[in-house]
Amino acid sequence: LKNLGSVKRIRKASIEELEAVPGIGSSTALIIHTHFQKK
Structure with a gap:
């Protein structure tokens, strides 16, 4: 969460x-x- 900023951002993140x-x-x-x- 710290690296991507939010759960919403984690949901949209690619595998990479x-x-x-x-x-x-x-x-x-x-x-x-x-x-x-x-x-």
Whole structure:
């Protein structure tokens, strides 16, 4: 949240943007991205 600014921004983030956040690897980024795309 600190890196992307808001939950709204996380929802719209690409997998690459999520992967750029320290501590989030490719598998976690994919899980987050998939979760928000289902809604």
